Amino acid sequence: MPRPATRRTAGHRLQLPADAVAEMRSRLPAVAEETVTAIIAEVPSYEGALTGPMGENIRNAVQLALGGFLSLASGRRGADPRTPTAPAVEGAYQLGRGEARSGRTTEALLAAYRVGARVSWREMSTTAVSSGVPAETLVDFAELVFAYIDELSAASVAGHTDELATTGRVRQRLLERIARHLLQGASPETVVAAAERAGWEAPTTLTAVVVPEAQVRPVLAAVASRTLVAADLPDLDDHALLLVPDAHGRRRPALLRAILGRGALAGPARPWLEVRASYDRAIRARGLGVVEDTEAHLAQLVLCADPEALADLRAQVLAPLEGLRPGSAEKLADTLRSWLLHHGRRDDVAEELFVHPQTVRYRMGQLRDLYGDRLDDPSTVLALTIALGADHI
Incomplete structure (x- = not known):
């Protein structure tokens, strides 16, 4: 297949062989399943979120998006494989809004897209090679796959942004109120009522994590989506406080890996209504120069308490x-x-x-x-x- 001299001005003329497209289309359910599995394994914010109906919705979305791309790449007249169809863009936009309502960040959303793009390309390119697609065509194919997925991810980010600009902003204020009540020692009834108003499912434990402001976004992308954020606290200067749900027991090492090398400090896990104790310990440890894990310095904390x-x-x-x-x-x-x-x-x-x-x-x-x-x-x-x-x- 001859290449145009200037791709962006002359357009793409990729047309995959019909048998390769048919084989790829038959593999779409398996690609969707592998994509969901990889996202769960590699993006902590999606742990437990892609089971049941949500997981099925994502599988269907992957199949529809890639199926639409294959239709474009198979040579539909006048179609540019870089540009998703209007229904695909709308679906990606609504996905972004839904992720904002679920409390997941754009970092987590884009991480999921990156994983999905990698898995999709690996599977489709393997099929293309086995179907005898020439190397030159494969290069064009790779460029168009990633351009297509970039368009979808951009639509999802736009949906996420729009959602936060409306109802998301209101919910964020409600979530901040929960954190404020917990730190101020409000009555359990008050805190529980605030959680219900925000639609925030109470965890078993919360862990206070003090994080430099510049590191808040990457840490949030690596921890549970229900994490509460409290900023502008008098004890923290240029740091913020994250209250991370259910990072106790065997899940604590994952939390410590998420903050490793970021200048952050994790207090102990405590029953969620008692997280003020975790915060107080983190503040005391920070004053002693402790980093990352207060529980690795308990003797020092005890001896230096007074x-x-x-x-x-x-x-x-x-x-x-x-x-x-x-x-x-x-x-x-x-x-x-x-x-x-x-x-x-x-x-x-x-x-x-x-x-x-x-x-x-x-x-x-x-x-x-x-x-x-x-x-x-x-x-x-x-x-x-x-x-x-x-x-x-």
């Missing part, structure tokens, strides 16, 4: 060292901390401190002279471990 009390405890338990020179006191404190954390294993203490085991023995003799029997008292050992162990975190 810095003044920790400082007083440290001064109290190290009182026997007050009469020593600062350098000697520091060496004995380091030795005592290591001895406590290594349960008295002298060789391990020596290895950590880079000293000879005999030096450890000598220093522990000094400490026993200073503390006496208190080093064998469980309450003293506990206080020393807390006070000195904080330096080890």
Whole structure:
């Protein structure tokens, strides 16, 4: 098939062999099924959303869209395969509006389109090659497939935008009100009523995630579509708060992967009406410089919950060292901390401190002279471990 000199001005003259088109058309149900499976696997916002009637609707939409393309590509007079028919464009537009009503972002929608385009092209090109379509025709075919799907995705984005500009904006305000009630400690009755007005299905748990404003959109695309967003909070400066539903148990690793490297911080999962506790922990952890996962730093959070009390405890338990020179006191404190954390294993203490085991023995003799029997008292050992162990975190 000869190529036009200038594609955009001369138009496309792609005409696939009839037997190749027939074979591709017979494969459309399988392509639709593989597309839905891939979207569920690769776009977290669609997890659980494409089962039942919704999944069937998407399968039908894929078959109709690709079937329309094949009709155009098979040589219908005057038709440009890059341009979907009016019914296909309308269907894509309404799909975008529906996704906005479902709370999914344009990022999630476009991610689904990208997955669908990849799966569709893989299947149709495989069929084309097996049907003997020449390489030059295959190149044209690829360009037109992706141009056609780009047109459909643009129509869906337009529908999504229009929906948010009308009813979507109202619903967003209702969703923000739920987040505000949860953070302000409103009564359960008030929060539940706000969720019902917004049509927001209450989850089992919510997890507070503090995210830089520049990273909100990509994180939202990777988490559940029912995630609530709260911005302009006094504790967050240039960060926003996401309240992510049901990211507990085995689902937490997926949440942590979604925020990895984005400067975000996830608090613990809590029963959804108690998510303020998750937010408070995230704020405390952020103040300590913790990133990504508060639950990986629980000891630090506990020990630093009351810095003044920790400082007083440290001064109290190290009182026997007050009469020593600062350098000697520091060496004995380091030795005592290591001895406590290594349960008295002298060789391990020596290895950590880079000293000879005999030096450890000598220093522990000094400490026993200073503390006496208190080093064998469980309450003293506990206080020393807390006070000195904080330096080890």
